[in-house]
Amino acid sequence: MSRATLKVTSRTPPTFLLQAQDDNEDSVDDALAYYIALKHAHVPTEMHLYPQGGHAFGLRGTSLPITQWPVLTYDWLRALRVV
Numbered sequence: 001m002s003r004a005t006l007k008v009t010s011r012t013p014p015t016f017l018l019q020a021q022d023d024n025e026d027s028v029d030d031a032l033a034y035y036i037a038l039k040h041a042h043v044p045t046e047m048h049l050y051p052q053g054g055h056a057f058g059l060r061g062t063s064l065p066i067t068q069w070p071v072l073t074y075d076w077l078r079a080l081r082v083v
Helices: 028-040 065-079
Strands: 015-020 045-050
Touching (some): 015 065
């Protein structure tokens, strides 16, 4: 994903990014590029990278730390005064 293809503006909604580094479908580089574009546009954003979790880890409980992502998301939304 090149920065030129990203459609990020100051009107892009606040964004919570979560990525497993061992995701074999989506590149961490793309998530990082999106994060950088959001920051350049002054969009509120938070990003968490985990070494393990694979692709589409969803809400299923595992022994991996990435399983805690819903709590992180809720805390972020609360900090934005959304919930």
